[in-house]
Amino acid sequence: MLAAMNNLFYRCHCEASASSSASCGETHEFRLNPARSCIYLLLFFLTLCFSSSIYAADVSIHGFVQGNYSAGIAKSNPDGGDFKWAEERVQLKLDANKDPFHLFLKTDAFYDHIDTKADIELREGYIDYTSEKWDLRAGRQVITWGVGDLIFINDVFPKDYEAFFSGRPLEYLKKGIDGVKIGLYPKIASFELIAIPIFEPNNYTDARRFYMFDPMPNVTNREERDPATNFENTELALRAYRDIAGLDTSIYFYRGFYRKPYMIPDNLSNTTKITFHYPKLSVYGASIQGRALDGVLSLEAGDYDSRQDRAGTDYTVPNSQTKVLIGYQRQLWEDFTAGVQYFTEYMHDYSEYKKAQPGGLPKDRKIGQLAAIRLTQLLMHQTLKLSFFSFYSISEGDYLMNPEIKYNFSDNLWAAVGGNIFGGGERWSQFGQLDKNDNVYLQVRYEF
Amino acid sequence: MKKYLFLLMALLLPLNAFAVTGDEVMKKSQAAFLYQGKDFKARVVMKLISKGGAERIRELTMLRKNYGEPGGDQKFFMYFFKPADVKDMTFMVYKYPAKDDDRWLFVPAINMVRRIAAQDKTSSFVGSDFTYEDVSGRDLQDDNHSIMKEEKLGGRDCYVVKSAPKAGDVDYSYKLSWVDKGNFLPLKEEYYDKRGELYKAFSADEVKNIKGFPTVTKKKMKNLQSGHSTEVSYIKSDYNIGVADSLFSERFLKQPPKKWIE
Numbered sequence: 001m002l003a004a005m006n007n008l009f010y011r012c013h014c015e016a017s018a019s020s021s022a023s024c025g026e027t028h029e030f031r032l033n034p035a036r037s038c039i040y041l042l043l044f045f046l047t048l049c050f051s052s053s054i055y056a057a058d059v060s061i062h063g064f065v066q067g068n069y070s071a072g073i074a075k076s077n078p079d080g081g082d083f084k085w086a087e088e089r090v091q092l093k094l095d096a097n098k099d100p101f102h103l104f105l106k107t108d109a110f111y112d113h114i115d116t117k118a119d120i121e122l123r124e125g126y127i128d129y130t131s132e133k134w135d136l137r138a139g140r141q142v143i144t145w146g147v148g149d150l151i152f153i154n155d156v157f158p159k160d161y162e163a164f165f166s167g168r169p170l171e172y173l174k175k176g177i178d179g180v181k182i183g184l185y186p187k188i189a190s191f192e193l194i195a196i197p198i199f200e201p202n203n204y205t206d207a208r209r210f211y212m213f214d215p216m217p218n219v220t221n222r223e224e225r226d227p228a229t230n231f232e233n234t235e236l237a238l239r240a241y242r243d244i245a246g247l248d249t250s251i252y253f254y255r256g257f258y259r260k261p262y263m264i265p266d267n268l269s270n271t272t273k274i275t276f277h278y279p280k281l282s283v284y285g286a287s288i289q290g291r292a293l294d295g296v297l298s299l300e301a302g303d304y305d306s307r308q309d310r311a312g313t314d315y316t317v318p319n320s321q322t323k324v325l326i327g328y329q330r331q332l333w334e335d336f337t338a339g340v341q342y343f344t345e346y347m348h349d350y351s352e353y354k355k356a357q358p359g360g361l362p363k364d365r366k367i368g369q370l371a372a373i374r375l376t377q378l379l380m381h382q383t384l385k386l387s388f389f390s391f392y393s394i395s396e397g398d399y400l401m402n403p404e405i406k407y408n409f410s411d412n413l414w415a416a417v418g419g420n421i422f423g424g425g426e427r428w429s430q431f432g433q434l435d436k437n438d439n440v441y442l443q444v445r446y447e448f
Numbered sequence: 449m450k451k452y453l454f455l456l457m458a459l460l461l462p463l464n465a466f467a468v469t470g471d472e473v474m475k476k477s478q479a480a481f482l483y484q485g486k487d488f489k490a491r492v493v494m495k496l497i498s499k500g501g502a503e504r505i506r507e508l509t510m511l512r513k514n515y516g517e518p519g520g521d522q523k524f525f526m527y528f529f530k531p532a533d534v535k536d537m538t539f540m541v542y543k544y545p546a547k548d549d550d551r552w553l554f555v556p557a558i559n560m561v562r563r564i565a566a567q568d569k570t571s572s573f574v575g576s577d578f579t580y581e582d583v584s585g586r587d588l589q590d591d592n593h594s595i596m597k598e599e600k601l602g603g604r605d606c607y608v609v610k611s612a613p614k615a616g617d618v619d620y621s622y623k624l625s626w627v628d629k630g631n632f633l634p635l636k637e638e639y640y641d642k643r644g645e646l647y648k649a650f651s652a653d654e655v656k657n658i659k660g661f662p663t664v665t666k667k668k669m670k671n672l673q674s675g676h677s678t679e680v681s682y683i684k685s686d687y688n689i690g691v692a693d694s695l696f697s698e699r700f701l702k703q704p705p706k707k708w709i710e
Contacts, residue, residue, distance in 0.1 A: 062535060097706055128703065141559070142558060143559060144559050144560040174558045174559075185694075185699060190698065289563050294565075294567075295565040296564065298563075329564075381572065381676065408531075411504050411531035414533060447533050
């Protein structure tokens with residue numbers, strides 16, 4: 001995933017502008033948007049219809065209460081605080097079934113000790129309609145594509161990297177999309193067709209909590225420009241998948257936008273304002289996963305077509321790229337699994353890129369390479385989990401290490417303690433720039 | 449003359465004392481224990497009991513469908529109700545007798561289906577004392593089977609079969625199985641470690657007739673060295689319910705149909 005956002009932080013000043021605009025992170029989800037409102041209205045209406053017959057439906061409520069804290073161990077935060085994350089959270093999941101419909105609502109209420117605020121967040125909320133040959137899901141939903149482990153090529157859906165770097169449970173890395181997904185299941189293959197009318201960007205670390213590289217720290221006038229919500233800008237994603245000779249095979253297509261912001265300075269020699277935008281993107285990709293060499297072998301590739309700058313001459317728009325991933329996972333002994341991944345990305349018009357990139361801004365490499373490893377050992381009847389995950393950038397020399405211990409005290413209560421350690425590379429490289437943000441975290445959850 | 453013939457037969461008797469071989473008994477036992485019916489569904493409650501008596505509960509619905517003869521391919525679909533942190537997870541296995549299984553896990557929190565790499569032989573099933581092989585069966589060809597004796601167990605006539613792995617791919621050096629001569633269900637198993645000491649014991653604690661198929665509805669595996677044990681009860685089970693092939697797919701891993709998992 002991280003290579004996919006290579007050198008993005010210096011471009012992403014979303015965080016820096018967080019205080020002045022309501023365009024980042026959690027608050028982003030609550031922006032009023034006509035299309036979003038329409039979807040909610042539709043969802044609300046469907047829920048109402050549904051509730052009228054809810055007495056006949058099969059309803060269940062589950063959820064959890066959670067404490068999640070992460071403390072910096074390298075240095076105090078840019079704003080002087082010591083915590084990257086500190087919150088208590090309650091999640092309620094409501095499931096209601098009445099064939100052929102299914103309603104699911106996952107709502108979080110939380111209290112954030114750093115910003116001293118309480119809020120409510122709709123994590124997921126959708127209605128399913130299922131028939132024999134097809135189904136439909138409308139509303140806020142999480143979509144995960146591809147075969148990478150934290151390396152995303154064809155998973156073009158929004159992520160919350162702040163959650164990942166702050167030591168939050170992994171599920172918070174994925175953000176929901178507001179849209180409609182149709183599943184078709186003819187004999188020849190299965191299809192997922194997704195339409196997303198409202199753009200949702202990635203969420204990156206908050207500049208008050210995380211040190212990041214900023215090429216123009218003195219420019220404080222910053223603005224974010226989202227793609228307008230209209231028919232033409234509706235994102236489309238298609239996945240076709242089937243078994244071919246015992247291998248899980250998928251092909252992917254996406255037409256939409258980059259989810260990381262790219263900067264447009266108003267004037268290069270004397271910048272007074274930076275506008276961040278999300279350039280147009282199409283992705284064509286494929287993946288294969290299957291049993292091989294006594295383990296599971298994964299292959300994935302994607303072609304990133306940067307539609308706004310196919311010549312690669314505009315420095316405010318990323319160059320087109322080809323990305324390839326190879327992964328292998330194997331159980332080496334009882335309850336111990338090792339996974340390794342190699343990722344590479346290749347810039348299509350590097351000479352144009354080099355020419356166009358203004359002096360003073362760090363340059364991406366033509367070929368980026370990243371390795372990842374994951375080791376997991378389960379102990380004590382799988383109630384104790386020791387894990388280690390690490391990214392190492394072969395091209396940049398920077399790294400992330402994430403060791404974690406998780407213990408299930410009972411069937412309902414678990415706790416995890418871990419750390420995120422960053423370093424190496426340059427002060428602008430993806431993990432290198434996070435060097436001063438090493439943190440240890442605690443997650444405690446009671447599930448019901 | 450007849451007298452001599454009788455004597456001769458009596459002398460030969462120990463050599464082929466049993467009408468069937470160990471291989472045949474284990475083959476029938478596998479068919480009775482793991483391949484009954486065209487398909488099978490059970491609501492399974494597993495109680496993991498620590499040495500000190502602390503309990504953890506795993507509750508799931510398991511669906512199984514056979515492809516071909518007993519001993520052939522099978523597909524498994526499991527949906528977890530408990531514990532809370534794995535609720536709504538589903539797990540699918542394509543089991544092949546002669547090669548490694550294909551396995552997929554669906555993680556609902558991130559809406560992701562992933563293949564998982566796990567070896568059958570020594571992996572614990574959801575942290576219990578049962579291995580994957582105990583749940584879905586071990587290749588008969590992997591062991592040498594021989595009938596040691598016949599004896600009564602709880603009033604039932606049994607073959608006692610010794611199964612010794614041909615390769616050292618499992619934790620035990622051999623296993624003794626008490627197989628009911630009537631219905632061929634394994635009523636008791638003892639696992640001996642490399643030093644020849646008994647370390648794991650299985651017992652079938654309740655057998656019920658379901659749609660004419662004798663079915664072990666309560667069973668237990670105890671690790672005698674750690675003191676940990678696992679009790680499994682089938683609180684609902686049924687055969688030949690017409691499980692569709694399409695159930696064993698990514699589509700239904702992500703959205704398990706209520707009618708199959710309830």
